[in-house]
């Protein structure tokens with residue numbers, strides 16, 4: 001992610017994405033499909049399964065530099081905490097979309113104290129940076145909100161949608177050729193497209209979807225919905241002076257605080273109910 005950010009300024013990312021997806025995929029006839037969770041109509045030139053395949057490859061390569069430096073899951077306690085929360089929230093995600101029980105859900109904690117970020121790719125491949133946990137001093141409830149939000153992006157096929165939008169909006173200007181020395185050599189075609197999609201901002205609409213689905217999943221998993229508003233407040237405060245990567249890819253809808261507070265009231269009964277019972281888990285690698 002960081003290496004990719006240096007290699008690809010964002011203004012080039014969408015264009016590069018176009019070229020690389022185009023090169024790597026046999027693009028199907030343009031079409032819209034219905035969001036599997038919200039029912040919203042989405043532009044899907046790249047199918048969810050294509051995005052999942054591309055993301056699987058990209059995820060391994062994106063984590064490779066950190067893995068070589070021993071920065072993946074380096075802190076056993078933090079890793080276990082993230083894993084435990086994720087398994088509870090994923091169990092709720094699978095109830096939303098039963099076919100996602102077959103996904104290879106995975107989350108890795110990347111040791112990077114200065115990086116306030118987390119991301120999800122198609123098929124439930126996720127990563128969270130130690131900086132977001134430590135700098136924001138996240139409680140379990142707040143951590144569950146981030147994980148729920150990322151899981152919601154995955155559930156809603158937002159990677160495939162971002163790849164599709166980039167493809168559609170830049171097809172006409174596909175004259176720019178990537179030079180060899182700017183390309184991360186290990187990734188090509190659709191896999192590089194999926195890696196670049198992680199860097200592109202979600203739309204406000206995607207953010208609103210992920211906020212709503214995420215807070216509900218977390219509530220059903222037994223995590224306090226009030227933590228959603230406190231998480232984003234901390235994020236905004238931390239942003240003073242510096243701009244967390246997380247906020248550039250997850251732009252805040254203007255009404256986010258107000259909406260989250262309202263949703264917390266709406267989902268509190270689910271949280272109370274979950275707290276009074278044993279919460280299921282779903283295996284996560």
Ligand SMILES: [Zn+2]
Nearest residue numbers: 202207210250
């Ligand atoms: Zn988001």
